[in-house]
Amino acid sequence: MSAGTAPVSDLLSIADxxxxxxxxxxxxxxxxxxxxxxxxxxxxxxxxxxxxSLFYEDSTRTRLSFETAAKRLxxxxxxxxxxxxxxxxxxxxxxxxxxxxxxxxxxxxxxxxSSGVPHQIAGWTDASVVNGGDGWHAHPTQALLDAYTLxxxxxxxxxxxxxxxxxxxxxxxxxxxxxxxxxxxATVTLVAPPTLLPPSxxxxxxxxxxxxxxxxxxxDVCALLRIQLERxxxxxxxxxxxxxxxFGLTVRRAALLRPxxxxxxxxxxxxxxxxxxxxxxxxxxxxxxxxxxxxxxxxAVLFLLLGQPSQLPPLSEGPE
Amino acid sequence: MTDLVIRxxxxxxxxxxxxxxxxxxxxxxxxxxxxxDAPAGxxxxxxxxxxxxxxxxxxxxxxxxxxxxxxxxxxSGSRAAALGGYTAVLAMPNTTPAIDCAGxxxxxxxxxxxxxxxxxxxxxxxxxxxxxxxSPMAEMSALGVRIFTDDGTGVQDDLLMRRALxxxxxxxxxxxxxxxxxxxxxxxxxxxxxxxxxxxxxGQPSEAEELMVMRDIALSRLTGGRIHFQHLSTAGSVxxxxxxxxxxxxxxxxxxxxxxxLTDACCQTYDAVYKVHPPLRSEGDRLAIVxxxxxxxxxxxxxxxxxxxxxxxxxxxxxxxxxxLGLEYALSLALTExxxxxxDVLARLSWQPARIAGxxxxxxxxxxxxxxxxxxxxxxxxxxxxxxxxxxxxxxNVPYAGRTVTGRxxxxxxxxxxxxxxxxxxx
Numbered sequence: 001m002s003a004g005t006a007p008v009s010d011l012l013s014i015a016d017x018x019x020x021x022x023x024x025x026x027x028x029x030x031x032x033x034x035x036x037x038x039x040x041x042x043x044x045x046x047x048x049x050x051x052x053s054l055f056y057e058d059s060t061r062t063r064l065s066f067e068t069a070a071k072r073l074x075x076x077x078x079x080x081x082x083x084x085x086x087x088x089x090x091x092x093x094x095x096x097x098x099x100x101x102x103x104x105x106x107x108x109x110x111x112x113x114s115s116g117v118p119h120q121i122a123g124w125t126d127a128s129v130v131n132g133g134d135g136w137h138a139h140p141t142q143a144l145l146d147a148y149t150l151x152x153x154x155x156x157x158x159x160x161x162x163x164x165x166x167x168x169x170x171x172x173x174x175x176x177x178x179x180x181x182x183x184x185x186a187t188v189t190l191v192a193p194p195t196l197l198p199p200s201x202x203x204x205x206x207x208x209x210x211x212x213x214x215x216x217x218x219x220d221v222c223a224l225l226r227i228q229l230e231r232x233x234x235x236x237x238x239x240x241x242x243x244x245x246x247f248g249l250t251v252r253r254a255a256l257l258r259p260x261x262x263x264x265x266x267x268x269x270x271x272x273x274x275x276x277x278x279x280x281x282x283x284x285x286x287x288x289x290x291x292x293x294x295x296x297x298x299x300a301v302l303f304l305l306l307g308q309p310s311q312l313p314p315l316s317e318g319p320e
Numbered sequence: 321m322t323d324l325v326i327r328x329x330x331x332x333x334x335x336x337x338x339x340x341x342x343x344x345x346x347x348x349x350x351x352x353x354x355x356x357d358a359p360a361g362x363x364x365x366x367x368x369x370x371x372x373x374x375x376x377x378x379x380x381x382x383x384x385x386x387x388x389x390x391x392x393x394x395x396s397g398s399r400a401a402a403l404g405g406y407t408a409v410l411a412m413p414n415t416t417p418a419i420d421c422a423g424x425x426x427x428x429x430x431x432x433x434x435x436x437x438x439x440x441x442x443x444x445x446x447x448x449x450x451x452x453x454x455s456p457m458a459e460m461s462a463l464g465v466r467i468f469t470d471d472g473t474g475v476q477d478d479l480l481m482r483r484a485l486x487x488x489x490x491x492x493x494x495x496x497x498x499x500x501x502x503x504x505x506x507x508x509x510x511x512x513x514x515x516x517x518x519x520x521x522x523g524q525p526s527e528a529e530e531l532m533v534m535r536d537i538a539l540s541r542l543t544g545g546r547i548h549f550q551h552l553s554t555a556g557s558v559x560x561x562x563x564x565x566x567x568x569x570x571x572x573x574x575x576x577x578x579x580x581x582l583t584d585a586c587c588q589t590y591d592a593v594y595k596v597h598p599p600l601r602s603e604g605d606r607l608a609i610v611x612x613x614x615x616x617x618x619x620x621x622x623x624x625x626x627x628x629x630x631x632x633x634x635x636x637x638x639x640x641x642x643x644x645l646g647l648e649y650a651l652s653l654a655l656t657e658x659x660x661x662x663x664d665v666l667a668r669l670s671w672q673p674a675r676i677a678g679x680x681x682x683x684x685x686x687x688x689x690x691x692x693x694x695x696x697x698x699x700x701x702x703x704x705x706x707x708x709x710x711x712x713x714x715x716x717n718v719p720y721a722g723r724t725v726t727g728r729x730x731x732x733x734x735x736x737x738x739x740x741x742x743x744x745x746x747x
Contacts, residue, residue, distance in 0.1 A: 116521070
């Protein structure tokens, strides 16, 4: 353990931040976006801190995004890859965490296929834990970068109507997006066949529709989710072709959106399934912006958890 | 064996309640009445303010032997049972290998020889609990097995279950069913509902249990076979069992302490100590289990004591082993949570399960002269806080840590031997 003086805390789900906390974090991300525009986008705000990527599930963009964010803040990074680790020899997660902890680390970024693993790890270490995606449960930094991306275009999410379309049931992105968007004052409509909705929506601040055509003209944002091939073999949908026919954002359907309405996708996309290739490349699709913003948002998360407010790097221009 | 005198307590058994001393000699109740003299050299147990009752009987205990000795053994599990007031437990057959033939029955019976309570052995309904063909029930029943179950799973095949009921009826044994339709429950780790949806944990609907309860009631009607429903967890199951009983079918049922004390909301910590099959259900289900126990629709409280080593519990929720400890907590939880008097609680923990297990000759029933001295002494006013240690069990998967309960076992007497005195196991 390094002798950090900041109170250690975790980002396990959006619920760890209230509305004020989300806004504060997005404002902080603005700051880091500015820094990322510099010719040398690197500041020493987390120098001496060590951030470990503990990824039990394959991920390219989330892991690289976190590691880029950590490096731009001057932190040291370690990558724990299951494929080459002692997990293959049967080591438990707790033993792995405590072993890495013994090196002296400040933050674990955790991804696991099972819901709840970041919560469990938070109980086994004094280091900060950031949820990089757990099972079907939560992916808070994805939701924050989604909200950040939307905010840069829409100004505020308050009063905005956002459709989340696709496999809500199995989606950690959807769960975190719903929490984040509604906390910021947006109205959320879930659009999916009933087999791809959670069995209970009790207590969820959302509306539900099974008719994408009816919803699209009413929204400011159409947030698409990845549909996985295994949903078909599980009998949740008859075929990908039928899914695309009724829930895919085809060219025809994208034309139902109001002018200025945005299209998001957390990636990786199945072009031709949940989104038509032409739609993915349209000017109102902000998908690559999401990726770019991911770095700034994750810098903000890491700084919030590990940094000292006094170490917030000044902006190059303008008064501090 | 040294004689015992249990003095000054209130005796509560199937026949009612009375103030009486109990003299135990040669393993039997030698005398029961007021102001009895202690035989010379007898151990005198002061039961002032306490209840003296027939020992408790657990219809659902996982002793994990053979095969999972790191989690529990017959010895450690029976010690936990004795501390919980039990003088008999029914060992479940989902061991490794499963108790599905005479050889394994004999092995467990041999281990039971030195246990701190009587260990009745249940046998599997199907070979290897695989649900494909009937186990040799007759040869196991010849060794004294009276209950057969594939516990841990239910018999999925309708025809095989029909045949099992028919075959069992010829042996005079009872089939006990873990009701769970695996087509609806495969891959799940908790109750399907508000919490599973929120937590992103695959859930199994109540109907996974209820469909099998419904089928087995129908098969009982068809065959006349006796069915005991294990660990009922849903309001729908309780309603169906109530209707089946009203219709005169030979069905009985049990419920576990965790299903009348805990709900699926516990899972929000992602602590796998709350993972169990059938899963912790909704508050409405919990209340239905309480009501079912109060109305006697559910005949027995059975612990489903399921020890698991730490490395099997300290895992991602969906990978962790299901089950929780219960033997040392069941009586106290029942006294604290059910709103029933002592006699009604004891009925569901002692003489009613003893009858279902077919062991009423020596357990439950009435405390009378000449009967084997299987007894427990309970302090009904002792208030205590459950700790996370797991007590005498080799495991510590206790979901009740920190909970304060009222009522505690002070002494347990097994065939005249004080195996627990003042809350301490004597061996």
